[in-house]
Amino acid sequence: MSKYIDIANDLKKKIQAGTYAPGEPLPGQKNLADEYKTSRMTIQKSLSLLKAEGYLYSQQGSATYVKNNIDSLANLDIGVDQYVGISKLMEGKHKVTSKVLKFEIRYPEETERDKLSLGPTDAVYDILRLRLVDQAPYSIEHTIMPISIIPGLSDDILSKSVYHYIQESLGLEVGGAYRQFSAKKSSEDDIKFLGNESTDPVLVITNVVYLENGTPFEYSIVDQKYDKGRFGIFVPSQGKF
Amino acid sequence: MSKYIDIANDLKKKIQAGTYAPGEPLPGQKNLADEYKTSRMTIQKSLSLLKAEGYLYSQQGSATYVKNNIDSLANLDIGVDQYVGISKLMEGKHKVTSKVLKFEIRYPEETERDKLSLGPTDAVYDILRLRLVDQAPYSIEHTIMPISIIPGLSDDILSKSVYHYIQESLGLEVGGAYRQFSAKKSSEDDIKFLGNESTDPVLVITNVVYLENGTPFEYSIVDQKYDKGRFGIFVPSQGKF
């Protein structure tokens, strides 16, 4: 990894360990540059990462401080900036399993062609999965992926972690995701598979996930039980990096 | 403004105008540096802003390209990265009005003290507003703000834009916001003020908004009609700036 990412991770560790306490100033860019044997520019790049994540804030003329309410971040069930799928999110804490309800190959519909930048003859996987956390229904994930980008997908991979397969076996890197949030009433499937009452609301997360090279490779619609995890994110003010 | 922000805005304009078309490469950092009479480092800082917003992606060894599906961004009703309140969001397109349902001053409860880093004797505003877009009920916003940070709040300001008051009259800058999304069933207030049926779901957005200096100044819970706007955001992969 690059030096500035290493330093950012080290600083984050120290913040979480309490070496740099909430409300307290960091040693100062000059000092940090000396400590890590690097330049101020590199330190600033490290700090900018932690600012974007909401750990730090800088005050010109004064210092860079650790934010007071980092507990808000820790109290999170799921961060929006996690695009790795729940398998990895829940790692250690909970047992995540998946039941594949549908796994087909077909040609894409118009919305899917639009979201994934595909032509009418570029076949896609059409996948419906029930995700369970600690054996209890958690969400229904409807996923569309182009087979040209993610070849060799199998039932076995689907019930484990698709992201692990993409990164480890295919050697692809995820570049980012575009997410939308909305609410709706329970559908037939929500009632059938999530065990919802017909009056239960559902949190809907619509995703378009991109590879590092800008290619969209996943269009998914997730129906999540409303009384389970919340999605949270820190949104830095524009241009403050 | 700084040079790198000016350049980023100029590039964004050219992308939106089609000067740099989707899928096409940008002129290259060296050329851009010459064109804008600046250094490569500064150009990279500009590009990083647009990458974080999802407009561009770079491929090492090749070039920096305009993303294909910028329409996804344009189709958005509301961006999560907008912390400016709906008054400004809907500017021009729709008429936003507010009806103040409650406006009190009291001492903060424990959750509020926690979220806003306050002591038990730091008084807060307790505000309940019904937001209407084009005369139709849109959301109910329950807002808690410390009077010490935002003094002089009035009924008149509340029915217009609080953010405008904070920035223009108080001279404060917003640094970022922490947001959580969830869904719930309609409450009594949702039925009464939003005109919901008792079976209608509600999209709930919980916010903690920070000033540039890291001070939290707003804790708000927004109940939004589920059939109205969606919230969307582009989430870049960690460390890619």
Place this chain on the structure above:
DNA sequence: TAGTGGTCTAGACCACGAT
């Protein structure tokens, strides 16, 4: 191999806060 973007440097100057 040539040209691209990614990282890093060692300095400079400025804006701002604390004193």
Place this chain on the structure above:
DNA sequence: TCGTGGTCTAGACCACTAA
């Protein structure tokens, strides 16, 4: 005024892609 963070520079080297 002094020290902080914010911006910017002109170059360097590396990793990678494309020809």
